[in-house]
Amino acid sequence: DTGVSQDPRHKITKRGQNVTFRCDPISEHNRLYWYRQTLGQGPEFLTYFQNEAQLEKSRLLSDRFSAERPKGSFSTLEIQRTEQGDSAMYLCASSWGGGEKLFFGSGTQLSVL
Amino acid sequence: QKEVEQNSGPLSVPEGAIASLNCTYSDRGSQSFFWYRQYSGKSPELIMFIYSNGDKEDGRFTAQLNKASQYVSLLIRDSQPSDSATYLCAVSTWGKLQFGAGTQVVVTP
Numbered sequence: 693d694t695g696v697s698q699d700p701r702h703k704i705t706k707r708g709q710n711v712t713f714r715c716d717p718i719s720e721h722n723r724l725y726w727y728r729q730t731l732g733q734g735p736e737f738l739t740y741f742q743n744e745a746q747l748e749k750s751r752l753l754s755d756r757f758s759a760e761r762p763k764g765s766f767s768t769l770e771i772q773r774t775e776q777g778d779s780a781m782y783l784c785a786s787s788w789g790g791g792e793k794l795f796f797g798s799g800t801q802l803s804v805l
Numbered sequence: 806q807k808e809v810e811q812n813s814g815p816l817s818v819p820e821g822a823i824a825s826l827n828c829t830y831s832d833r834g835s836q837s838f839f840w841y842r843q844y845s846g847k848s849p850e851l852i853m854f855i856y857s858n859g860d861k862e863d864g865r866f867t868a869q870l871n872k873a874s875q876y877v878s879l880l881i882r883d884s885q886p887s888d889s890a891t892y893l894c895a896v897s898t899w900g901k902l903q904f905g906a907g908t909q910v911v912v913t914p
Contacts, residue, residue, distance in 0.1 A: 725901070734809070734893050734904030735849065748901060783848055792837050792897040796848040 694718055696797035698784050704803045705774055712770045713800045717786030724767050725794060726759055727783040735783055741767060774804045808832060809896050811905035818888075818912050824881040826908050828894030831875070837897040838870055838877045843907065844890045853879060884912045 697716040705711050717724045722743050727735035738757065739749045743764035756774075761767040771778055781801050785794035808831050818824040826840075837856050841849035855861045855868040855877070867880040877896075881888055891907040 723900075727904075732813075732906065734895075734906045735902075737901055737903060740901055792839065792895075792900065792902055793851055793854060794849075794902060795851070799848050 696784055696786050696795055698782075698797035698800050700800055701798060702801045702803075704805065706805050707774060707776060709774055710770065710772045711774060711802065712768055713782055713784075713802075714766060714768050715784030715797060716766045717784070718788075718795060721786035721788050721795075722764070723787045723789075724761055725785040725787070726767070726769050727785065729781045729783055729799075730779075738769075771802075774802075776804050778802060779804045808903045809894055809905035811892075811894050811908045813906060814909040814911075816908055816910045818881075818884045818910060820884060820886060820912055820914050822884055824879075824884050824888065824910050824912070826879040826881075826892050826894075826910070828877045828879075828896075828905055829875055830877070830894075830896045830903075832896070832898050832903075833872075833875065835875075835896045835898045838868070839895040839897070839902065840866075840868060840877075840879045841893040841895060841904075842890045843893055849893055849904075881910070884910075886912050886914060888912050 725740040726738040729735045741761040756772045759769045781799045783799045785796045840853040843849045853868040865882045869878040893907045894905040895902040
């Protein structure tokens with residue numbers, strides 16, 4: 693399968709713990725996006741990369757969130773000192789070139805207790 | 806004001822009828838427009854995109870764009886039970902997509 697892959701599918705953590713998610717994009721795609729989605733809402737933009745460069749980070753994104761894409765392939769999203777409000781589905785998507793036809797992974801469902 | 810607005814629904818449509826979904830956006834600089842379908846518990850799936858004013862048809866789907874009115878719509882003809890899902894409107898501005906909250910469509914037999 694050559695689609696976007698995310699790991700883990702589900703993560704349950706206690707408030708205050710750190711969590712890290714991984715995304716493997718479609719191999720020929722150079723852009724990678726992170727979104728967050730809560731129930732009844734559309735995906736909310738967090739950040740995106742072109743190759744290894746992080747081009748934009750949402751102003752709404754707390755300093756507790758950090759993302760990397762060190763070799764322009766897979767990406768990680770880390771949340772430090774998790775809060776209950778961080779509970780959401782974290783979606784990764786990739787695209788080719790400057791196009792915005794995003795292909796989404798299955799997401800990581802985070803529950804903070 | 807939200808950047809991308811959609812009626813949340815649910816929009817109830819009899820099987821075989823036309824479902825009409827609407828979306829408005831606030832940024833006049835937006836360049837590209839997309840419709841994604843999202844089944845419950847699944848991730849969004851791209852079904853249509855449109856860049857120019859007018860209509861674009863793909864199978865049972867037609868997307869309509871009016872940049873002057875900042876309005877995008879999606880028509881689903883001959884609605885089927887498998888079309889029951891949430892439809893997300895997405896607008897691209899400078900390389901990133903902003904999504905609306907989605908319209909839930911329920912196709913009734």
